[in-house]
Amino acid sequence: MKLGAYRYWHETVLAALIAALMIGAAVVDPRFVSWKTQIALSSHVWELALLAVPMTAIIITAGIDLSVGSAMALSAVVLGLAYQAGANAWLAAACGIVAGALCGTFNGLAVAWLRVHPLIVTLATLAAFRGVAEGISLGRPISGFPASFTVLGLGTIAGVPIAGVIVALIATAAGLALARTPSGLSLYAIGHNPAASRFSGLPVARLTVALYALSGTCAGLAAAIYVARRNTAKADLGTGLELDVITAVVLGGTSIFGGSGRIIGTVLGVLAIHETREFVGWHWEHEELNAIVVGVLLIAAVLLNRLFTRPTR
Amino acid sequence: MRHLAVILAVLTLAASAAAVAAEAGAQITVALLPKKKGVAYFTSCAAGAEQAAKELGNVTLIYDGPTDGSPEKAAALIEKWTLKGVDVIAVSPNDPEVLAPAMQAAMAKGVKVITWDADGAASSRSFFVNQATGTQIGEAMVDAMAKDLGTPAGKVAIVTATLTAANQNAWIAAMKAHLASAYPKMELVAIKPCNEDQKVAFQVAQDLMKAYPDLVGIFGISSVAFPGAAEAVKQAGRSGQVLVTGLATPNAMKGYVKDGTVKSVVLWNTRDLGYLTVRVARALADGVLIPGATSFAAGSLGSKPVAGDAILLNNLLVFTKANIDQFDF
Numbered sequence A: 001m002k003l004g005a006y007r008y009w010h011e012t013v014l015a016a017l018i019a020a021l022m023i024g025a026a027v028v029d030p031r032f033v034s035w036k037t038q039i040a041l042s043s044h045v046w047e048l049a050l051l052a053v054p055m056t057a058i059i060i061t062a063g064i065d066l067s068v069g070s071a072m073a074l075s076a077v078v079l080g081l082a083y084q085a086g087a088n089a090w091l092a093a094a095c096g097i098v099a100g101a102l103c104g105t106f107n108g109l110a111v112a113w114l115r116v117h118p119l120i121v122t123l124a125t126l127a128a129f130r131g132v133a134e135g136i137s138l139g140r141p142i143s144g145f146p147a148s149f150t151v152l153g154l155g156t157i158a159g160v161p162i163a164g165v166i167v168a169l170i171a172t173a174a175g176l177a178l179a180r181t182p183s184g185l186s187l188y189a190i191g192h193n194p195a196a197s198r199f200s201g202l203p204v205a206r207l208t209v210a211l212y213a214l215s216g217t218c219a220g221l222a223a224a225i226y227v228a229r230r231n232t233a234k235a236d237l238g239t240g241l242e243l244d245v246i247t248a249v250v251l252g253g254t255s256i257f258g259g260s261g262r263i264i265g266t267v268l269g270v271l272a273i274h275e276t277r278e279f280v281g282w283h284w285e286h287e288e289l290n291a292i293v294v295g296v297l298l299i300a301a302v303l304l305n306r307l308f309t310r311p312t313r
Numbered sequence B: 001m002r003h004l005a006v007i008l009a010v011l012t013l014a015a016s017a018a019a020v021a022a023e024a025g026a027q028i029t030v031a032l033l034p035k036k037k038g039v040a041y042f043t044s045c046a047a048g049a050e051q052a053a054k055e056l057g058n059v060t061l062i063y064d065g066p067t068d069g070s071p072e073k074a075a076a077l078i079e080k081w082t083l084k085g086v087d088v089i090a091v092s093p094n095d096p097e098v099l100a101p102a103m104q105a106a107m108a109k110g111v112k113v114i115t116w117d118a119d120g121a122a123s124s125r126s127f128f129v130n131q132a133t134g135t136q137i138g139e140a141m142v143d144a145m146a147k148d149l150g151t152p153a154g155k156v157a158i159v160t161a162t163l164t165a166a167n168q169n170a171w172i173a174a175m176k177a178h179l180a181s182a183y184p185k186m187e188l189v190a191i192k193p194c195n196e197d198q199k200v201a202f203q204v205a206q207d208l209m210k211a212y213p214d215l216v217g218i219f220g221i222s223s224v225a226f227p228g229a230a231e232a233v234k235q236a237g238r239s240g241q242v243l244v245t246g247l248a249t250p251n252a253m254k255g256y257v258k259d260g261t262v263k264s265v266v267l268w269n270t271r272d273l274g275y276l277t278v279r280v281a282r283a284l285a286d287g288v289l290i291p292g293a294t295s296f297a298a299g300s301l302g303s304k305p306v307a308g309d310a311i312l313l314n315n316l317l318v319f320t321k322a323n324i325d326q327f328d329f
Helices: A009-028 A035-042 A046-060 A068-084 A089-112 A118-137 A147-154 A162-180 A182-192 A194-199 A204-230 A241-251 A263-284 A287-308 B002-023 B040-056 B071-084 B096-108 B134-149 B166-182 B198-211 B225-235 B250-258 B270-286
Strands: B028-033 B059-063 B088-091 B112-116 B127-130 B154-160 B186-193 B215-220 B243-247 B262-268 B295-297 B303-307 B310-312 B316-319
Touching (some): A009 A263, A009 A287, A035 A263, A046 A068, A046 A162, A046 A241, A068 A089, A089 A118, A089 A147, A147 A204, A162 A182, A162 A204, A182 A194, A241 A287, A263 A287, B028 B040, B028 B071, B040 B059, B040 B270, B071 B096, B088 B096, B088 B270, B096 B112, B112 B270, B127 B270, B134 B186, B134 B262, B134 B316, B166 B186, B186 B198, B198 B215, B198 B225, B215 B225, B225 B243, B225 B250, B262 B270
Parallel strands (some): B028 B088, B088 B112, B112 B127, B127 B310, B154 B186, B154 B215
Antiparallel strands (some): B262 B316
16 A cells, blocks of 8 residues: 555546547647647636536535536526626626625535535525526526627637636635645545534534535636626526536545545546547547546546545545 | 557558548538437438438538537537538537527638528528428418318317427418418417427317317427327327327327327428538538529439528428338438
């Protein structure tokens, strides 16, 4: 078990896998690995990446948030309705983000104070948020946002997508917060043993509410980016996204039982899913393959994790 | 290691061979995007498209689409094809609003974009390959019912998708007009939605038979409403007394056609729709099809009318006991 002494085995292996994929892709079709192609394809990953960051922290506390896709849809619809009601598109986006934060706060309160298991709470809100989104939008799409707003989803700064810069900043901040701040570190303790954490004086309830509220806020931000990119706000967007997000987090090495995980792993997990999907789609032109490949990838990652890390539970 | 080297060499060769073929000029790549992949209706369209590509000999056809019907995935496919530099993208938009930005971006990059099966925003495509106009579809269903009844008289009702469905509403308008002018003795007594739920369609048809005991016919004007209504009539034991007709794929209706609940099923030839789409794509890439054209030579389909920016397939099929077994989709 000497291998377990090195803490970053999972990340190293994932990075090697991604590198191998990209080298293989470069051989098969050099166009795929070109900067231009990669930048253009990256627009498909920002929402997933953005939601995977708070999901990592939540899963570290042995929680889960299944409602992120639905919260994103509700935020998008609020954004759309606010814009339709005459608000400036940026103000409308702020309304959407507030709606997302409220969704998350609701989840957090139910988990922390009602002591309902997060799986059950967010399974309920997964259905409920989407229902509200469909109800208030009447299922109608809202589009026609100004170009000054769509820049959030399509624009670049010095060749780098604006949405990508936002996601990178948030991921970096979250990574530092998790690894370096007392609140961040206490999330691992909560994941290992919530009762002990509570008795040792950690503000478990407060941290939990804050965490789910952050997840909702990120869903609101993801909604703004999506609406800006597709120029459409609709109640069915983000359907099934929660499963992709959880897959990326688990692939990145975060234990689904809580207590361990890192943002860098999640970033690599997101990257691995994204590049694999895009390359499979690019090369074989069969959408059916995508689901299979991501499933195989997940199982492979779990097996790798078993090989390279000491079982903690 | 040696094996790897061989594999890499072969892959490189294959890649360069593909690159050479693309430079030959005449060869084009056409991407055909269905609303949802893995559905019998679209699979049969793809078979026709495949046939056209084979006939033409200089078209590489890509048929791919979201297996879950997700508009986001459809948009991502359009973006991918634009990056890969395909020549023509033919879209059956599962969500015109979501797909429009990606389609417009493709056009801005010089890709020819057309719609088929269902239309999108006019600004997001150059031509629309339309299976039939709303008037043609509405009239074909009314004519089928009149013929099935023998004497076109009595109370009829419509089970539609939703009350806001644009396609269905256009057909209903055409059906009303055609009933009034050609069959004044047929009386349309009710139009009920089934919200695209077969169980609801079943229930609605049962209610209609109770509310109008002398009902002679039900139109099921979506692929969900039609089998639902037929099942209700069949279970009520009134096959042959209350005739059901409408739009659906033949495979879904074969059982009802054979037991006499349904005499006619109206649909266009889906294979021909795929075939025509690829022919249009080829002509567009060659610059043969230009705005203002009034007809289009569609290979083995002959000449097809062009109305504005829509190429019409104009070939509605009526499936009956006699011919339904020849169709498998």
